[in-house]
Amino acid sequence: MMPDLGKYADTVISAYIVSLLLLAAIVALSVWRGRRVRAEMERIEARVSKHG
């Protein structure tokens, strides 16, 4: 399954790991903040429309 990476195995694998981690981080951060902001907005919308 795993291709033979030869003597550069560490290099290639670490490049993939770091990149995928960074991609995951930006996606996770976006989604986390997006969820939070959306919930916050709904909370405030509810409160504001109650008060008129």
Added chain:
Amino acid sequence: MIALLLRDLRLAFRAGGGFGLGLAFFLIVTVLVPFSVGPQSDLLATIAPGVLWLGALLACLLSLDRLLALDWEDGSLDLLATAPLPLEATVSVKALAHWITTGLPLVLAAPVLGVLLNLPGPGFSWLLVSLLLGTPALSVIGTFGAALTVGLKRGGLLLSLLVLPLYVPTLIFGAEVARRGAVGMETSTPLLLLAGITAGAVALLPFASAAVLRVNLR
């Protein structure tokens, strides 16, 4: 005192508070060095420990003018001076907050920047150790400088001028540790001296800072 520390940290983290800016400044100064001295990597490797120390020192220096001056301008300092908290404690806490928000991030970022300047392998750990030991002294000495110049509008430049000479011993020993470490020489003497300077500064300077601050508040 914890309330004061928490407040200072919170102020630093709030938008516009400037946390992380010291770090960015450090990064930029490091990047500018090759532009000015040229890109030869062996030359850069030779001067790397010194440049990193100098960069960290300047980043510390630049953030000093927010340390007390903001509190002075809006009157907080007057009020803190009349509060039931000895002024020595106040300045120590402020120095600690400064170190946490400026010195510590610099220490952690320095190895990454070492890569940019081709710092030789063994240099990394020594750079880290010397910065970890030296930056508290920079914060404490800087607080003294900030207390000296607190009454002056935008005294930032004068502050730099007063503080830089005081930084010289710390810089010499700190950079020496990093430099010797990078070329695999023995480092224990400058390391001890550096530790001594830091310990002395942390123990004694707050009294001087508080005294000076009292005069400035008058």
Added chain:
Amino acid sequence: MIALLLRDLRLAFRAGGGFGLGLAFFLIVTVLVPFSVGPQSDLLATIAPGVLWLGALLACLLSLDRLLALDWEDGSLDLLATAPLPLEATVSVKALAHWITTGLPLVLAAPVLGVLLNLPGPGFSWLLVSLLLGTPALSVIGTFGAALTVGLKRGGLLLSLLVLPLYVPTLIFGAEVARRGAVGMETSTPLLLLAGITAGAVALLPFASAAVLRVNLR
């Protein structure tokens, strides 16, 4: 406009105004370099042009936060904006005052500091020329940065972060001229490019600065 220039110069010369402080900062940074990279004189000679340019740049940078922020804080900027003077002229005059009080002294002092760093003989005149051509660009670009951050309390560090990347081309060409000059190489290409950057910045950036300032005054 002349009144504004004279006022700015007078403020700079008055006690606490910061005239000469940029110079002193330049001096100290230059002096600290041998402490941090070690005292070998050939190494110093190699990096001298670069270090002098970087030092001049940092000294300029540090004085930027007084450029507009003081006038903002005490409300002068609001009043100047309602005065019969186009804001473009105001920012240009302020950049000019900054150059006269900071850039010009640095240019004149650089040869003296060159001696301290063993700058090779032919390097002196080229250093002088490159700084003379380059520092106006530093002041004008800096004014833009100051206008961007004028509303922020002690925005000094953010200002550095914004301005330093903008300084890169000026620094590269300026230091290149000085470096090539010091080793007797041909300098006309980088010199022309440096002049081009300065001319472009002086001609165009005041409009951007004024626009940004208007937004900040809103």
Added chain:
Amino acid sequence: MTLTVSDLSIARGGLPVLEGLSFVLEPGRALILRGPNGIGKTTLLRTLAGLQPALTGRIEGAEDRIAYAAHSDGIKPTLSVTENLAFWASVFGTRDIAPALDAFALNDLAGRFAGNLSAGQKRRLGLARMLVTGRPIWMLDEPTVSLDRDAVALFADAVRAHLGQGGSALIATHIDLGLEAEVLEVGPYKAAPPPLDDFDGGFL
């Protein structure tokens, strides 16, 4: 010379604060703005002075006619009283600062650095600046803050003299200045909150 404001709406921090404001300020007249803290007096003055754009409405006769005195005075602590005034005089193209010094009893302080003045003295200097602008419409934001009674009287005299020369003045204040002037209560013009539900175009 008449300042005409019609159906003006102004905003601060992205929200309308006052709306539907109309008034006319004739030469020789003063108008006093009153209203509770935070209603938008400062915002109104800044808008009229051209420092920020209006939301809607028209302002006529303001361009290059207004001398504005804000909460802060634009005084340089390291310049002397005379130097401070002379600077503003030459920016506005007038020359003579003697009348201004006289009007606010600053002659004794003329040579002092402005930074060494007390709060009230500084304020007097800030007000003297209005006289050297030579502009016909004065806009003053709480001009009498930290002035003592004599200084308030000096200020009222200066305003009266200005009106006598065909100038006009718009003054936001909480206290009684002893001026015979119309009063504009801005409270009733408080902007209604924008409608909530549409979330169209804007963010509300």
Added chain:
Amino acid sequence: MTLTVSDLSIARGGLPVLEGLSFVLEPGRALILRGPNGIGKTTLLRTLAGLQPALTGRIEGAEDRIAYAAHSDGIKPTLSVTENLAFWASVFGTRDIAPALDAFALNDLAGRFAGNLSAGQKRRLGLARMLVTGRPIWMLDEPTVSLDRDAVALFADAVRAHLGQGGSALIATHIDLGLEAEVLEVGPYKAAPPPLDDFDGGFL
């Protein structure tokens, strides 16, 4: 609890400004300082608060008893109203900021960043700080600057409540606060210019 000041002389910028000042401030009483601009009221308050030394004379009963409110308020624009107050409360070792918020009608503003308040709102926050100090002697330097009429009334109520609990207050002001308090005119204590000839000890 009584603050006793006897034969006090104070200086500002190296020059004596007031001399021979004596008064007693009993618990439950307020004292209003009046005097023209630049006479030395601010200097007097700073001296009593321990921020600068007196030239001569004695101050008794001040040590660690004074809550001082200066011309500027010590408010952090990037902290909310609550955070600002809570900070001072914990510095002074009191916990509860609710009464202070109530007393100055700050409840509606509690969550806002202090930087977004108008001039008068900021001032109210600065005054609310006095309540969380828990100190018996209040020293206030022109506390009502830029407050509207309602807010001045709130302030007077807060002072009255403080006096009712055995506290005392020393207030420098130019306007009438509607408080039943003694008034101390400091004008008559203006320091005589020091004699020119002796050049002994000092430089004059």
Added chain:
Amino acid sequence: MPMSRTDKANTFWSYANPKKFLATTERMLPVLWVLAFACLAIGLVWGFFFTPDDYRQGSTVKIIYLHVPSALMAINTWLMMLVTSLIWLIRRHHVSALAARAAAPVGIAFTLIALVTGAIWGQPMWGTWWAWDPRLTSFLILFLFYLGYVALWEAIDDPDTAADLTSVLCLVGSVFALLSRYAVNFWNQGLHQGASLSLDKETNVADVFYQPLLVAIAGFVLLFVALVFYRTGTEIRARRIKALLARERAQEGMGR
């Protein structure tokens, strides 16, 4: 400040209406996410598992599937920010300014990926993590511009002021970034490969490497679009929260 004007007709500009933008992007987003992750997965798996080694670079050539797309997108993100900034300055559509704000952190992430994969690649190829090659150096400078841009957004709390200032910074910064690019080229001749995606296929990467690379690039582009749409939505909501809170304050009177 007049609120953004909305054109009546169902033109391109009508998407500048925040509500309409939200509604439209919300419908597109699930598809975009799926497509993006599919392309990414296919491209990267294909590249990692099913391509041969290069005769000179060995297996390190597999890094290209991360390095080139991220480098490409790092630059394109800035270009997109430049365009949206201009739209804000000229037409004053709030969504445009917010899209620029939303894109910047994504650009930072791409720049970081390009830098890190490049650095890791450099170790075996050039024997050093970092060299002051012009291509690498200009990326570092681009990174600094991103940092400054984001820091300025964060430092200003009035949203319209922040939008105006960052837009002008983006404009001026673009000019200086370009200048820096030439300055850096002049300053040092480098080690780095030339551009690969030219039309002249002979001199470039062989097809076996080329096809998965294209898929990976498509994946990065789609991911970028999805992220920017999503994040712009977040910014719109954050902006609405601000407006709602401000409105609430104003309504409660002057705090009394």
